[in-house]
Amino acid sequence: MGKYVVRRLLMMIPTFLGATLIIFYLSFALPGDPTAGRCGERPCPASYVEWFRSHYGLDKPFLVQYGIYMGRLLTGDLGTNYYGNTVIHELAIRYPTTLKLAVIAIVAEILIGIGAGILAGIRRGRFIDSLVTISTLVVIAIPVFVLGSLAQMVFGIKLKWFPVTAGDGTWGQLLLPGLVLGSLYVAYVARLTRTNLVENLRADYVRTAYAKGMQPARAIGLHALRNSLLPSITYIGASFGALLGGAIVTERIFNINGVGSLIYRSISQRDGTTLVGAVVVIVVIYMVMTLLVDLLYGLLDPRLRHE
């Protein structure tokens, strides 16, 4: 087990370097001049531009800039943006909000997604199965930005069940946006759970459980379900990174001041330092989650136990 973790951590190094290199390259290739607009109406004087470029290291070759950045990153320093704020600070004030969104989405995946999947799976071919199969299909087909706008229209404006926007980032305000953010993954989890359950209900070992005199509740609830939930758990873990990425859309629709909005704003303001910092943190979280999920899978499925 320990050996496996070390090997996986080592494998993450090239992935991390490659991913950060790409993001770093893209962010610093952002078009436009970061000094534009910093000196009032007129373009900045040449001396200021020169100072600005050398202060932020923009005059150095790309790979040198990347090296310096990575060096700082290892000490936990994500740099200071052109507005004089440290990126760590910018992220720290916004991550709680975005994490709340992601937590709401994950909880929905577990409760609604797995719940609906189990219901549909054990009532295969009945009404509830068709309902789950069709409604998840519809949810998958509606892009999040459409679903968000529709949810805002129906639940926020027409029915007034939820606040229309979520400026303060309280749990109550974030509930609807969180459900919208998670909707796609809730639907996938439900379908995945159903498919695996249906398959496992026909597995030989479930037949054995019946042959051993187990009542259906135990044969299904313990023997079939334990195996059926493994892929769903992996999927839910892996969806975490995608949720953080998807927050860009949701936060924009509901006007939430989170990491997604920060990324969006840093793009429009040509603020490469903030952009790199925000995206790198998402990538790291994503990679760590993937590793944790794999380790968890190994714990839950003895066939894959890493010894």
Added chain:
Amino acid sequence: MTTISENQPPFEHLLDVRDLHVEFRMRAGVAKAINGVSFHLDERETLAILGESGSGKSVTAQAIMGILDSPPGYITGGQVLFQGADMLKMKPKARAAMRGPKISMIFQDALSALNPVFPVGWQIAEMFRIHRDMNRTDAMAQAIRLMERVRIPGAKERYKAYPHQFSGGMRQRIMIAMAIALDPWILIADEPTTALDVTVQAQIMDLLKELQEEFGMGLILITHDLGVVANVADRIAVMYAGRLMETAPVGALYANPRHPYTIGLLESVPRLDSKLGETLPAIGGLPPNLLRMPAGCPFNPRCRFAIDKCREGVPPDLTDLADSVPRRAACWRVEDPAVTAEARIAVGGDQS
């Protein structure tokens, strides 16, 4: 169970299957998998159900156990009497309670039949915990005792091991331990050795035979392997296309097969006296499609004795034959001298 009850039991047979019908309702149509199967099993007796794959022998076993996949499988008629009580009329809960203490089953592929995510010892102990309400420690001790009984080396240490960590033979031993845990009256073994190496096959069959005597179980052995049957079974029931073709004590059947299908089966077994390089006769053709059964006797398209009568009407279900031992067959021409003569040639009887 080691002592037989002294009073005369109020039933004729330990297990009595009467006119069982099973069908599978699928998108492509209704497949009549079992069409009026009747047989019985007595205490301490071994009955072998012999047939090709698709003949319905596994379905029969699952119907008796009450673990048929439904949908698509449905029992559409008949009775399954265990000690005189019809199990098909029981409530599901009562039926489930019988599986384990009264009647239990082992399967062909122990790897897929054991749950991959639970330790083997736990899976054996589950029998005691569910049926006997035993606590964890006692159930564990019982499971280890059983693992030792089926000769799993290092039983105590391997209690916590998972199915994939065992060899095929060891896995089948674990299945057997689980099935005999509650000292059942009947054990159904569905192709218990088919997935195993030849050397291991013999060990498993020996173990089954040994346990059957020790526990005094009735054994239903489902197989397609004539070799396995000969050494173990008391009686044989030959199955084809969801019907029984012939039932007879094992010696009588081998010495003197009466149904043309049985004759064909025995002919296809290599014998010590067959000449080198001689091709073995095989039954031509394939078993019928259960969705579109031929008119008349289901075996008639492959039967070399088939006459018009065989193509027109289904032969009556198993009828008693004139013989020194109790035996039955379902064939229009079974008492026909032409067929009887062929049968003798088939088993080499012409040379004696």
Added chain:
Amino acid sequence: MSEIVTTTAAERPRSLGADAWDVMRRRPLFWVAAVLVVLFVAMAIAPELFTTKDPRSCDLAFSRQLPSAGAIFGYDFQGCDIFARTVYGARASILVGIFTALAAALLGGLLGTLAGYLGGAVDAVLSRIADIFFSIPLLLGAIVVGSVVPLSPNSPLWRCVIQIVLVLVLFGWPNTFRLMRGSVMQVKPNEYVQAARALGANPFRVTTSHIVPNALTPLIVVSTIDLGSYIATEATLSFLGVGLPGTIVSWGRDISAASGIGYIRNAPHMLLFPAAALCLTVLAFIILGEVVRDALDPKLR
């Protein structure tokens, strides 16, 4: 059960494809999806068959008018005919969806086959590269690239489509790569492949005629389903302003323009129709993929 299936198959041997078609054409869902796909593809090829109006000739006098006999979907903020815009919007979405799915299937399929078949160093290197692109969420990566290389309003449609396709493939190929690598590794140890190798078939032949055809099914199914989600992603990018420029008629742009809170309140039809067209298209491809998978997977029958 399986025993019965075997006997059925034995009596009338048929190809898997013919069998799958037989199952598929009996499912109403398949026909719903097929009709929708044909409809939207036809819109993409020849929008003028569906409407005589020009989606770009607008009259502010009609701004935000509700649906009526003259304009069955009503008018948008600019006074453009929403029906015409919805019909013409199909082209960009369908082009992006089809070409991204194709390119991702080709690239991921090819590299996945190489990695799965050759193994060793080739597999290690390709897998690490795939990991890198996989670790950046598709939408996030596409948004960043979209803002680094913004599409100018003067760019012709084909230029925009090519760029968006390239961006989506860049971050989307690891999915098809992993899928194909997995199925090739599953097929490779099969006896018929070993037999072909033992008989001296060269690696290229073994791969093309024995491994790929048997490993292709999951790739086809997933690519069809992904086609729908690529269309959704393109619309999301356009919605966020980092996809198609506003000069090109597209569902994403129209939904974006219609989703301001004031508009949602007063003129929901502006949002509803392009959104419905988008969702139906995505739905059609997802259903198609699923029906094909169900038909090819005898386990679920």
